[in-house]
Amino acid sequence: MGTIAVERPVPRGVSEARRRRVVGSVTLVLVLLVAMVVSLAVGARALTPAEVWRGLSAAPDPDQRLTEIRLIVRTVRVPRTVLALVAGVALGVGGALIQGYTRNPIADTGLLGVNSGASFAVVLVIALFGFADPFQYVWFAFLGAAVAGVVVFGLASIGRGAGNPLTLALAGQGVTVFLAAMTTAVALSDKASLNALRFWNAGSVAGVGFDVIRPVIAFIAVGLVLALITLPALNLLNLGDDVARGLGVNIVLSRTVGIAAITLLAGAATAACGPIAFLGLMVAHMARYLTGPDYRWLVPYAGLLGAIVLLVCDIVGRLLVRPGELDAGVVVALLGAPFFAALVWRGKFKSA
Amino acid sequence: MTGTEVKASVTPGVRLGPVSFVWRPWVVCVTLLLAAATFLVFCVSIGVGDFPIGLSRVIATVVGGGEQVDRFVIMDLRMPRALAGLVVGVALGVSGAITQSIARNPLASPDILGITGGAGAVAVFLVTVSGGTAAAVEGSVGLSGAALAGGLGTGLLVYFLAWRRGIDGFRLILIGISVSAVMEAITTWLLVTADIRDVARAQAWLVGSLDNRSWNDVGVALWCTAALMVVVTVVAFQFKPLHLGDDVAAGLGVRYTRVRAVLLLCAVLLAGVAVSAAGPVPFVALVAPQVAMRLAKCPTPPMAASGMVGALLLIGADLVARTALPITLPVGVVTAVIGGPFLIHLLVRANLR
Numbered sequence: 001m002g003t004i005a006v007e008r009p010v011p012r013g014v015s016e017a018r019r020r021r022v023v024g025s026v027t028l029v030l031v032l033l034v035a036m037v038v039s040l041a042v043g044a045r046a047l048t049p050a051e052v053w054r055g056l057s058a059a060p061d062p063d064q065r066l067t068e069i070r071l072i073v074r075t076v077r078v079p080r081t082v083l084a085l086v087a088g089v090a091l092g093v094g095g096a097l098i099q100g101y102t103r104n105p106i107a108d109t110g111l112l113g114v115n116s117g118a119s120f121a122v123v124l125v126i127a128l129f130g131f132a133d134p135f136q137y138v139w140f141a142f143l144g145a146a147v148a149g150v151v152v153f154g155l156a157s158i159g160r161g162a163g164n165p166l167t168l169a170l171a172g173q174g175v176t177v178f179l180a181a182m183t184t185a186v187a188l189s190d191k192a193s194l195n196a197l198r199f200w201n202a203g204s205v206a207g208v209g210f211d212v213i214r215p216v217i218a219f220i221a222v223g224l225v226l227a228l229i230t231l232p233a234l235n236l237l238n239l240g241d242d243v244a245r246g247l248g249v250n251i252v253l254s255r256t257v258g259i260a261a262i263t264l265l266a267g268a269a270t271a272a273c274g275p276i277a278f279l280g281l282m283v284a285h286m287a288r289y290l291t292g293p294d295y296r297w298l299v300p301y302a303g304l305l306g307a308i309v310l311l312v313c314d315i316v317g318r319l320l321v322r323p324g325e326l327d328a329g330v331v332v333a334l335l336g337a338p339f340f341a342a343l344v345w346r347g348k349f350k351s352a
Numbered sequence: 353m354t355g356t357e358v359k360a361s362v363t364p365g366v367r368l369g370p371v372s373f374v375w376r377p378w379v380v381c382v383t384l385l386l387a388a389a390t391f392l393v394f395c396v397s398i399g400v401g402d403f404p405i406g407l408s409r410v411i412a413t414v415v416g417g418g419e420q421v422d423r424f425v426i427m428d429l430r431m432p433r434a435l436a437g438l439v440v441g442v443a444l445g446v447s448g449a450i451t452q453s454i455a456r457n458p459l460a461s462p463d464i465l466g467i468t469g470g471a472g473a474v475a476v477f478l479v480t481v482s483g484g485t486a487a488a489v490e491g492s493v494g495l496s497g498a499a500l501a502g503g504l505g506t507g508l509l510v511y512f513l514a515w516r517r518g519i520d521g522f523r524l525i526l527i528g529i530s531v532s533a534v535m536e537a538i539t540t541w542l543l544v545t546a547d548i549r550d551v552a553r554a555q556a557w558l559v560g561s562l563d564n565r566s567w568n569d570v571g572v573a574l575w576c577t578a579a580l581m582v583v584v585t586v587v588a589f590q591f592k593p594l595h596l597g598d599d600v601a602a603g604l605g606v607r608y609t610r611v612r613a614v615l616l617l618c619a620v621l622l623a624g625v626a627v628s629a630a631g632p633v634p635f636v637a638l639v640a641p642q643v644a645m646r647l648a649k650c651p652t653p654p655m656a657a658s659g660m661v662g663a664l665l666l667i668g669a670d671l672v673a674r675t676a677l678p679i680t681l682p683v684g685v686v687t688a689v690i691g692g693p694f695l696i697h698l699l700v701r702a703n704l705r
Contacts, residue, residue: 106526158700171699173464173529177634178692184559185685188552198543198551277533326541333537337530341513344526 092306095280117148203329445662470506635691
């Protein structure tokens with residue numbers, strides 16, 4: 001492997017590096033806030049920051065125009081922005097964790113079969129029970145995502161190939177194609193699920209209300225807490241299993257907690273937004289570039305970057321094909337795949 | 353390992369003018385047996401349907417005799433579908449054998465290298481954007497041709513993106529995965545924006561199907577495949593030494609970069625032809641060479657046998673899809689259901705070894 005190098009303690013530069021990381025995270029938070037404001041303002045009906053503020057504020061106003069603004073901001077833009085924020089954090093943190101736990105620089109929650117598991121579960125319950133409301137099938141999407149993720153992860157960690165980046169990608173691909181075919185089989189025999197599937201499948205943060213977002217936030221919050229707990233152990237695990245064991249890490253426990261966190265994060269985000277591939281992979285690399293390999297910094301950075309990138313992609317999608325919209329998942333893929341290809345091309349990954 | 357090498361070096365060679373090859377009776381035997389089995393399943397598949405025809409009558413008709421009624425049902429109605437299955441299966445099998453040999457990875461196949469994804473994106477674009485039904489009336493030759501171009505374009509894109517002082521199998525696969533993802537994103541977007549009736553049609557095409565083939569569709573695929581097979585056969589003799597490594601191959605007088613580029617181009621075209629005729633039928637290109645390799649006991653995928661296994665697999669899967677299931681499904685669903693677990697089986701076995 002050796003692609004994820006372990007930072008050696010450098011006595012003199014430590015405080016300098018720490019200062020840089022703090023400044024960096026403050027900057028990212030500011031960028032995120034700006035992106036959120038822009039996300040509230042941009043769309044089919046563009047609003048000024050002042051209008052956004054008045055739309056958000058609770059001050060009573062009899063003006064008819066304000067009611068309209070309030071409606072747009074509160075029922076459309078705010079849920080959308082919150083979901084992009086939450087899902088972006090979840091996918092970013094999930095991507096960074098999965099790269100850490102698999103010691104695999106091309107690991108991505110989307111490549112894990114999580115997306116296809118969720119799609120399959122969605123069409124299945126729509127075809128079987130006729131669910132039409134996202135609130136009803138979000139749970140099943142979550143379940144499908146979790147099962148597929150665990151299966152792929154398990155398959156890829158059997159035996160010798162566990163350290164090989166290709167193994168995970170291919171296990172994901174195998175499960176994905178299999179599930180995609182089953183999904184198509186169901187969708188072709190049931191028009192309602194075909195229609196639901198094609199919208200859900202693009203990966204979008206739009207059109208979902210707070211009734212869906214609330215349970216998703218709960219899952220993601222649990223996932224984030226688990227992720228934070230496991231970060232110090234993750235640093236040690238990247239020194240190699242033997243060293244980590246020698247330093248007192250319970251390897252099995254720490255891996256289990258880590259996988260649970262990844263599944264919660266990726267599964268919940270996928271359930272709410274549909275499949276968004278490459279986001280986790282992309283921001284994990286950006287975060288590593290910015291912070292270095294310390295996971296206590298890398299993971300929060302990846303979360304912030306994930307939220308920023310998803311928000312920006314959603315905004316770009318709204319601006320690109322006006323008056324229509326390009327789904328955030330499509331924009332992320334169009335951005336992320338070349339990013340990934342560039343990483344491959346620059347020889348960042350070697351076959352183990 | 354050394355044992356087999358020594359044994360290989362004493363295997364009798366055959367030399368016919370400029371062509372020389374190793375005479376392996378077992379490989380030839382397996383290939384012939386597979387060809388016979390393919391012919392049998394081909395005939396069974398033709399016989400099955402609303403108007404069942406006995407196997408002996410099918411064979412009699414296929415080889416040129418037969419009664420008037422049988423001739424009409426078989427040659428005009430069922431032959432195009434069966435022949436499409438045969439041609440697509442052979443094309444996918446050989447294409448997979450080539451890509452797996454070049455990437456030196458059993459898991460490299462046109463599906464993973466983005467070729468089928470590119471062809472799919474172009475086809476969905478035609479179905480959904482340029483006035484849906486109008487495109488269909490234009491005849492599927494247009495659609496097939498466009499899909500072929502899409503597959504070829506994507507294949508070349510992957511090849512050039514993966515080129516960096518030569519082609520590395522690992523890089524080829526990873527670039528392929530990422531290009532596939534872009535094509536899928538485009539396809540998804542097209543499906544979202546399209547009319548629901550077009551979506552159903554595109555979706556059925558996207559999963560790979562042999563329904564409603566006409567002699568027209570088959571003709572194009574048949575001639576393209578036949579022409580490509582001639583090229584592959586000629587170049588394949590130069591290809592064998594590549595398994596010994598580039599340096600050895602160069603020492604044996606093989607211009608390996610050129611041989612590899614020509615063969616890869618053939619593989620891409622074969623996959624493109626297959627996709628244009630039947631849609632992106634998944635996993636046949638992956639599974640067939642691996643099965644052929646095991647049957648023929650070869651260290652690398654044997655081309656002819658891979659083609660035969662591919663045809664057997666596709667016609668067999670189509671037969672299952674038409675007869676054994678409660679609802680009629682496209683053949684691609686069946687091959688994916690077989691192929692997904694097979695890929696995982698390969699992966700797990702490779703890891704446990």
